[in-house]
Amino acid sequence: MDKITEQEISKNKQDVINSKQKTADSKKAWLIPFTCLLAGGLLLGVSTNLAKYAGEIGLTPLAFLFWSITGAAIILLIVALLRHEKPPLSARSLEYYSIAALVSVAGSNLIFFSAIPQVGAGFVALIIALPPLLTYLGALALHIERFNMLRAFGVAAALAGAGVLAARKFAAPDASVLWILIALCGPVLLAIGNIYRTLRWPDNASPSALAPGMLIAAAIILGMVSLLPNFSLSVPLGEVMPFGLITVQAFIFAGQFLLLFLLQKTGGPVLLSLLGAVGAVVGVPVAVFLQGEAPPEGLILGASLIALGVVLVTWGGMRMATVPKEQA
Template identity: 30%
Template sequence: MLGFVRSASPSALIIAIGLLVGVSFTLSKYVAMSDVPAFLALFWQVAVASAALLGLLFATRITPPTAPRYIGYYLGAGLLGVSLPALIGYVVLEHITTGFYSALVTLSPMFTFAITAMVERRMLPLHRLLGLLIGFAGISLATLRGLDTSAIEPTWILLALSGPFVLASGNVFRSRVYPAGADPMALAAGTLFLQLALIGATLLVSGRLAEIAALKPMVFAAITGIGLITAISYALTFEVQRRTDGVGFSQVGYFATLSGITFGAIAFREELSLAFIAALLLIFLGLAITSGHLSRSHFRQAAGLPRFRRCRPRPNPLH
């Protein structure tokens, strides 16, 4: 992994990934509206991402490990973190708006918190839940107008809801099964290479491999952009996962939604309201609390209050 990435804080990387994912939502919407089969779009997305990471591997002389435990990790991380979420996105974005889907993705942190608590059979620290709830309140404020579901069939809403659940499952899987000491770039490349092989084999068996060349230039350009974002964001994902857990990483969903709103404002000249600015502040506050940058000791220091320590009783010399 590049030096400046290793030196960046997990919070900064989470924000960067969220911004990239938000842009990919908009591009995925364009691809979905172009009547491109979801499996075909996924093939090109993973192919471009794999090619980009392959170039980085040659430059850094890193080789993905091929031991059985790594192959299992590549398979689980790829299905839960790449293929299934992308397929769900390509399918549902043809029937629902980008803003609504982005808003649903913000459920991923709450799902991640719940799944982690169930898997570890313990209640996670309350300050982390507080940070997630503050971030969720912020994103709800930003997407209040985009939650009108009256024109959307319940089937597509349920399918769209499976997206954040799969993402949450991927967050927990990568965190719990992360191979100790592994290079994040090697893990990202191995994960994408295996997914490309599986998708290519599926297209070959189904007799649809010849369709991969039947794409319009603008659609292919959009998928290329999604693939490059996938390569960069996934490499950053494994770096973040190396230094934090699934609950902390899951807050990518909040920034992905805000990125989509911001990108829409730039591309379509939509105005940013005061509610959006307030939402942004709430999300940053929630991230700071969940990641531990803000704690009770920080609030005491900011208020100028002394820090009290619990004193042990002194032994009685008469005893």
């Protein structure tokens, strides 16, 4: 009897040690998506402000977006080849590149970049924080995400923060309602893209292999748009600044979309959707202090709610990772 008791005690001790180790590993694992979220949001916030500056030096939204995306595609393709991770070329992956490129890159960014001269870089940075609710509801409906009270409250907080700022923008006397409505279509495309990329992720494909494929497809789509009347890919010749800005944006896009795929793989679509929330916290101050835009009304309340949302969604994800599925 004593022998059996000793064995049971030893087994229980080992189970406790294993449980603590799994909990520690899960918490460490969440450092990767959280880091990707912060870094990707930082690049996104900077990107929206560069798009405004591009218009001031004579670059059209389409030209700036096309050449920057093309440059980023080349950078990421080189990185993938050096890592011996060629983008897959199956029928499934080609479908993935095309649809993901349309909703996540070409369509949404063309809307945002075109709207920036009309509504300001600060406002566009703010509305990119709107996709979390749509993404979360879609993920719940499709059983990609399990319901978690902390995450739900975090998503609601981030959405409320962006909503406060957007409502104040609508109330401004010089507001362009048409361009505000057009700009608001961008977050819808981003939310669709967040869900689609999760559901249709090609089997055994790495983030660094998929990112260049999506950007190449996006460059092709934007090139086709340039064939329409009143659209051009021309860049002012004889000036260094436009080419320099395109180069900087290309590297930012390369980092941004590589982090996006890493975050998609490690954190899921809901945490991914908060990239825009972090981008808003970064992009609005840059627009105010460096671009000379007027601070949006309600900025402190809105940014505080967005920051709270990011913390709660991340914390909720960590708790879900450490609690057995049947107890979540």
